[in-house]
Amino acid sequence: MLKIAVVDDEKHALERFETVAGEMESISICGLFDDHEEFLSYVKKEQMDIVFLDIEMPGTNGMELAEELLNWKPELGIVFVTAYNQYAVEAFELNAVDYILKPITKARLEKTLSRIVIRKPLQETTVKKAFIQCFKRFECRIDGEVCSLQNNSKVKELLAFLVDRGGASATWEQITECLWQDADYEKAHNNLYITTYRLRKWLTEIGLSHIFECKRNNYRVIPSAFDCDLYEMQQAEKIRNLERLNSFYTGEYLEEEGYEWAYPKQAEWARKMQKYGIL
Template sequence: MKVILIDDESLALDFLEFQINKIENADVIGKYNYFDAEKHTDLLAEVDVIFLDIEMPEINGLELAEKLLEINANISIVFVTAFNHYAVQAFELNALDYVLKPVQFERLKKTLERVERKVNNQKHPSFVKDDVLRINVSRELTFELNGGTTEFISWRTAKSQELFLYLLHHENKTVRKSEIVELIWTEFGPEKAYSQLYTAIYHIRKTLKKFNDHFIIKNVGEGYNLSTQKVSIDLAEWEHKMKTAPKITTETIDYFEKNMKLYKGGYLQEYHYLWAEAECYRLEQVWLKIAFRLASYYVKQKDVEKAETWYKKICLLRPEDEDAHFSLMKLYDSSGMAFLVDRQYHELEEALKAFDLQISTNVKTWFTQWKENKKSIR
């Protein structure tokens, strides 16, 4: 294995190199007091493992680690730290490899053996670059490759997932680090918040490793920029199809029915991210508009069952939507299903009560007149 050592203390570097040289299959190809990742991209392309001091004057070790992984996601990084109970707890909590100064031979040997196994196990086949990765964000996050099995990604922490999704939400735009920590790590002070940010980016790179051909996360000055290639996002694809769709006719109705199934729920609705609410609402309005159009089409075609289905879908998504409930009442009335008219009115009444709202005068008047007409017929 090819090894690089980075530590601002020369004596620590020399001692670590001395210990590593005792181990077979470990070759130190460089040691640095200061390491500029951008100037050593060729070297980083061939290295297997980097021993990195966590506390250096020029740059935080965690921040440097995620820059190194930006260049080569296959590198194994082992952090080196002076003994500190809280630092060790943090490393173990975040599942980071570490060794303590002064580096003990047996611990070092076990660490390198573990890294070597990891390197050897990285033989899982990479996805072919021509494959398209489908990212599903309707309801919750899943990945799918070329129509294959849906894969739920196992994130180290919920905040790592949120950070990835926030960067994806701002795809191809640089998001300032200060904005991210204020949004996601509000409970921490600046120093700890930034440390958490660097650790999360580190884990995101590791988590997305097998999808390397599809994601590029760049550390750009004071922010991060995520770009994608050969990626399709389900709701973006669905919205494009709906916006470019022709009018609803007997020839195109199947197209609408098929593609409306792509919308399986609100944008990331399972996670309740405040920053996603505006986009969730916007896409929901697109769905509602088309759902009403489909229901109206079926009413005109006198297809009561399918019209009812779409109005009920709207009521399920938006229980407080009076127009959908009212349309169902009129549909049931025209179809001679009086008991359903009465039931739908009371469903609307209960739904609005949950939102501290009342039925509009227009609907109340219609329902009152409908009941009087039914009484006069009797």
Template sequence: MKAVLIDDENPALLQLERLIHADGRLEISGKFTRIGSGLEHVAENQADVVFLDIEMPGMNGLEAGEKLMAMIPDLQIVFVTAYNHYAIEAFELNALDYLLKPVDPARFAKTVSRIESQLKNTQEQAGVQVPVESMVICFKRLLLGDNVAAGSLLKWRTQKAQELFAFLLHQQDRWVTKDVILETLWPQLKLDKATTQLHTSVYQVRKMLKQWGVKALIEFAHDSYRLLRIGFTTDVDLFTHGSQIGPVTTEQEWQRLEQTLNLYQGDYLEEHDYFWAKPMREELLRRYIHCSIAAAAYESQIGRERQALQRLLSLKMKEPYSDEICQSIMKVYHAQGNQAAVASEYQSFVSLIGNDLETKPEAETIRLYSELMNIG
């Protein structure tokens, strides 16, 4: 097992070197007093574990650990510190272990044993085939699972780790600056505390991705992050692809559209109510309404008016102020020959938007009503 040592204090490096030689299970591939040099070495040479001092000039060791994990997700990191509070924080960041200075030999031996065990687990997991049905569910609530229908779901350690994953997933492989993430997810915290929360959440997300078994990564570069989506799809991806339709003219097209509509089990991330998800939520709802109306139009056209009407009335409960839905309902009632229902639907819509929104129906709704009722 190859180890890299990074500490700005030579005496600390010397002690670690002596402990490693005495233990005999690790091989030192590099030792550095500057974080930058250590990062360059790890990027260019094989390493299994990095012993990393937390308190170093130029870059906090926790941030350096984040950069290392972004480069090599399976890299094991052991933080070394003289301060207990940093040790606790290091553990929260999902480090493999931490060591307090001066390092106790017996404690060091336990750490090496832990490294051996973790590397063995990582090698075993590398041989596991990733399920082809890995999917992220975003409609209604965020769920991760190898096979969601079977209920094989994973749970987040904290709500903020879950939101960070959702936020990066929402960006669709785009890079997001660290500042934007901090302002979005932790606007109420001071910079140092918000940064610590970010580091903690990044580690937790990376741990979740490993547990899930997909090849997705959180990458970090130029003070920015992105989620590289590998090994899974989302219900939103499938819905977006399937909702790109024109008029439905065949039963086969209707069946494909029905499968797409069934993906929409609730509004986008509805139960989490993330403010940053609102524009996407509204866009996906607009697509859902458009596709539902297209399906209802086909059903009405081939004589399945009751099915079309049931679909549209359910849609109306979701979006009661929609002129487009009102127009479609009136058309179906007219196709049934139920003129009284056409008039009732129109009048109730006029009353609803007048009382709640203090507005009137769109010109097209008024024109359609007049045409259907043969007015004027």
């Protein structure tokens, strides 16, 4: 049985959810909350499988609240609930986080629950150590096997951007200026939310949710949680270990990805490799 919680500032919406969900034997409602602070206090102490979040609530934003939740419990299934059919609906429907329009119906709720049940076995709770490659191509490997991101180009680029920063936090403005420089403010902001959710879902599915962190709209990776050729080469350069530099240099920095923001570092490493006689 799935344990779920619902957060919505509208009491009538909570009552409707309780009525609809009360007809379903596969779920158990562990809490209905019209105050997000009360919910945050609850979720820190209790276990649950799914949280249904209203997007627009006084004093908070459901997307921001979801990010905070997933920092504590990356295995949570987050479902957005809203009365507004904005252009992001289609994107959310296609990605990890479900998106339901009010009023909720039993059929739509069953569809959401079936998706989460199907995904649940894919989630990995064992902490794994990954190797992230940045030279020549950007890849993430576990036990030598490549974890494919071929159909998620912006998720891949976001992860590469954060790895490039070596653990330093990036604000959403810094990220969107590099990844969506031609998009307007609202679209860039929505693109980032969608992409961070997709990244978090992918990392959770392959058992690497612990390498990604978001706090107060600042995003970063945790370098100590994975191995990386970039970090190995930076360390090798500090101690002038040319043999180690040569062993990790498989091609130019992010050579095959074509990320404009990476060109300065790509040129810098090319100059260094020429200086050390490796190129």
